[in-house]
Amino acid sequence: METTDTGNQATQGQRPAEGEKQMLPNSTAVLVLGIVSIVGVLCTQGILGIVLGIIGLVLASSPMKELSQNPNLYTESSIKNLKAGRICSIIGVSLGGAFLLLVFLLIILGLAGGFFALLPFLENFNVDMITLLPL
Amino acid sequence: MREQLIQWLENHLQPCIYKQYVGFECPGCGFQRSLIALLKGNIWESIMIYPGLIPIILLFGILILHLLFHLKKGATILKFLFIADISIILINYIIKIIH
Numbered sequence: 001m002e003t004t005d006t007g008n009q010a011t012q013g014q015r016p017a018e019g020e021k022q023m024l025p026n027s028t029a030v031l032v033l034g035i036v037s038i039v040g041v042l043c044t045q046g047i048l049g050i051v052l053g054i055i056g057l058v059l060a061s062s063p064m065k066e067l068s069q070n071p072n073l074y075t076e077s078s079i080k081n082l083k084a085g086r087i088c089s090i091i092g093v094s095l096g097g098a099f100l101l102l103v104f105l106l107i108i109l110g111l112a113g114g115f116f117a118l119l120p121f122l123e124n125f126n127v128d129m130i131t132l133l134p135l
Numbered sequence: 136m137r138e139q140l141i142q143w144l145e146n147h148l149q150p151c152i153y154k155q156y157v158g159f160e161c162p163g164c165g166f167q168r169s170l171i172a173l174l175k176g177n178i179w180e181s182i183m184i185y186p187g188l189i190p191i192i193l194l195f196g197i198l199i200l201h202l203l204f205h206l207k208k209g210a211t212i213l214k215f216l217f218i219a220d221i222s223i224i225l226i227n228y229i230i231k232i233i234h
Binding site for chain 1: 152153157161162163166187191194195198201202205207209210211213214217218220221224
């Protein structure tokens, strides 16, 4: 439990007083999105994982800039949340991307395999069709 | 209540599109069977079917606790648990494909 967090929630929207620290915007949302992206990767062939991870990265980008400009303004817990969420989002996006790439590769391989498996039948069926193929 | 939930889950198993078209399992296959086994109380069976399920449940439990109570090292724990979970799932998947 951090007592500073509850104090900040009350003063949100106003200018922080001297020496008082602020919550980074979006830090919790980024953490949640990053962690939920793992389920997206597993259950929807990577697509939902990529979507959630990219949303997380986009939400994390502007707070990261603010953090680099004045690192002393924000509470330590929100900085940790943001960084952990960002790492989880990056992992989610890369894993989902790898998985989706594998799916596309398999689809292309399957299409090519089916095409080449059909060739002998085509030859028997209609010889003119073979000459039309760009091979 | 629990038995009703188990029965409902068993009757509404979602088939894997990936497995239907590609022919071998995806990294998420076994999730639902494992969950049903866990709800029935067979922890070992659940781990054997899908070892990544219990760490995922733990991950979400800690996430909810962290969001509610602002745990001091919550973000660090979540980060490492996430990485550990991903590694477990990937290693399990590679072993499953090789066998």
